[in-house]
Amino acid sequence: MNKAERQKLIRDFITNHEVEQQIEIVNMLAERGQQVTQATISRDIKDMQLLKIPDSLGGMKYSLPLERHLNVDEKLQRALNTSLNRLRRHNEFLYLETVPGSASALATLIMQKRYSEVFGKSTDDDSILLICNSSEAAKQLEEIFKFLIKK
Template identity: 25%
Template structure:
């Protein structure tokens, strides 16, 4: 099997299975008919940005960008103090000086629920696309900013 096809199989396995280490990955590849040496697998993992990380379910091989996204989400979530709404808008209160980062984090998702955000020092005004979507927007914010 050529390198691109092998790396595609590795990606598929990492995304679909709970793989704790390279030994398990090597075994799963063999089960799928992919013959590869440990040294080659190690190089493939490095090229694909696969890391071993501790999760709530134990150790797992992950793509580095997936791992860093979880870390950033956790950090941004710790900056949020509260989320409140009225009939027309949502307010996210943050630690002092953190509103801009939280607003930028929300903006990066390009959610159709969010028309825009305006950040001050410790407050982010989140303007919904429609007042009918306020509760959905609050749930969305909790999902994307909460450390829970």
């Protein structure tokens, strides 16, 4: 099971159940034959931007992020303008340095856009490495980001 499939199961699970702890997600996946660690679930929760909200029993449960009235384009533009510190291109790579703690959310928005130029990504706390399909694709995506930053 890949990350996208696992996160879809997590999304479905928290939508249909009041999930208070990460171990409940680990156990749910184990029941489906998928052995994952709590650390993996923690990364998924961060990547999916899940929230903790009050549940029906007075405790706290995981929830999907509240949808704002902004579309993905507007969210991406805002995120680039508020969290991007530096953008560099080298051959087919784009390297985005961000404010600490914001790279995962920015990378999620970039991947939601499904840019045809992007082959894959690697993210940590304060940087994103986008692997593009070619040097030309990296240049085109760099121009898109620069345009969004100037808006």
